[in-house]
Amino acid sequence: MKPIVIGTRGSPLALAQVDIIAGLLRGVKVERRIIKTSGDRFMDASLSATGGKGLFTKEIEDLLLAGEIDLAVHSLKDLPTQLPEGLTIAAVPAREDAHDVLISAKYATVDELPKGARIGTSSVRRKAQLLARRPDLQIVEIRGNVGTRLQKASEYDGIILAAAGIKRLGLSAPAHPLDFDLMIPAVGQGIIACETREDDLETQEALAAINHTDSLSCAEAERVFLRALGGGCQLPYAGYATVTGGQLRLIGARFEPDIRRVDVTGTEPHEVGERAAKQILG
Numbered sequence: 001m002k003p004i005v006i007g008t009r010g011s012p013l014a015l016a017q018v019d020i021i022a023g024l025l026r027g028v029k030v031e032r033r034i035i036k037t038s039g040d041r042f043m044d045a046s047l048s049a050t051g052g053k054g055l056f057t058k059e060i061e062d063l064l065l066a067g068e069i070d071l072a073v074h075s076l077k078d079l080p081t082q083l084p085e086g087l088t089i090a091a092v093p094a095r096e097d098a099h100d101v102l103i104s105a106k107y108a109t110v111d112e113l114p115k116g117a118r119i120g121t122s123s124v125r126r127k128a129q130l131l132a133r134r135p136d137l138q139i140v141e142i143r144g145n146v147g148t149r150l151q152k153a154s155e156y157d158g159i160i161l162a163a164a165g166i167k168r169l170g171l172s173a174p175a176h177p178l179d180f181d182l183m184i185p186a187v188g189q190g191i192i193a194c195e196t197r198e199d200d201l202e203t204q205e206a207l208a209a210i211n212h213t214d215s216l217s218c219a220e221a222e223r224v225f226l227r228a229l230g231g232g233c234q235l236p237y238a239g240y241a242t243v244t245g246g247q248l249r250l251i252g253a254r255f256e257p258d259i260r261r262v263d264v265t266g267t268e269p270h271e272v273g274e275r276a277a278k279q280i281l282g
Contacts, residue, residue: 089193089216100162119156120155120159122141132259218242262279
């Protein structure tokens with residue numbers, strides 16, 4: 001088999017995720033191609049002001065469609081719920097810890113934070129859930145990659161990050177997991193997506209060996225849920241699915257214009273995602 005050319009952003013986390021996929025593809029030669037995306041050019045601007053999810057994927061997907069790369073490796077939560085025609089998520093490895101974490105040297109929980117505490121996050125989902133529990137908090141936008149945000153943490157009473165990124169980078173931080181009752185993750189959080197062309201059967205065959213079926217089922221249910229709501233990363237929606245004993249469970253929520261939460265179980269990912277969205281929409 002010819003080498004698989006993997007396209008990726010050049011951030012430390014993106015490269016760490018490529019290393020994970022390359023390590024799982026035993027016996028397959030891979031080549032890495034670093035691609036600068038619009039999101040990398042606007043690291044100091046608000047995501048909502050510059051276009052949202054597609055900022056981190058469009059240039060990579062364009063090269064994938066052009067046949068210049070064979071595989072795109074993404075954080076699944078960065079991928080729009082509607083992929084360009086001709087592309088597919090061929091595989092996902094086992095999901096990493098999906099929790100959000102409070103990074104703080106002084107406070108171990110959100111409830112311990114002092115009145116009016118300054119919390120750094122650029123996510124409207126995290127902001128909505130924090131304010132639902134603690135409306136007194138000051139939520140301050142923070143941008144940059146994981147390492148940059150950790151360096152800025154001392155400027156705040158706490159910042160919120162995804163546990164998966166910290167673990168994949170092997171970074172040390174005073175990270176306190178936020179339980180799902182307080183903070184439901186972003187759709188796809190903790191999942192690495194392997195995106196290929198639908199007609200590239202050779203690459204898909206190689207990826208089949210690393211696919212984690214339950215994680216892919218969860219990814220599908222969550223993305224169907226978000227797509228049915230018409231949502232993206234700049235809307236305060238959250239969704240997280242798990243599989244236990246063949247039973248799929250999805251917890252989800254929206255936070256505007258009112259707070260609505262759902263807890264849906266079933267066996268078929270598409271049906272579970274659709275049903276959860278219908279309950280949210282009332």
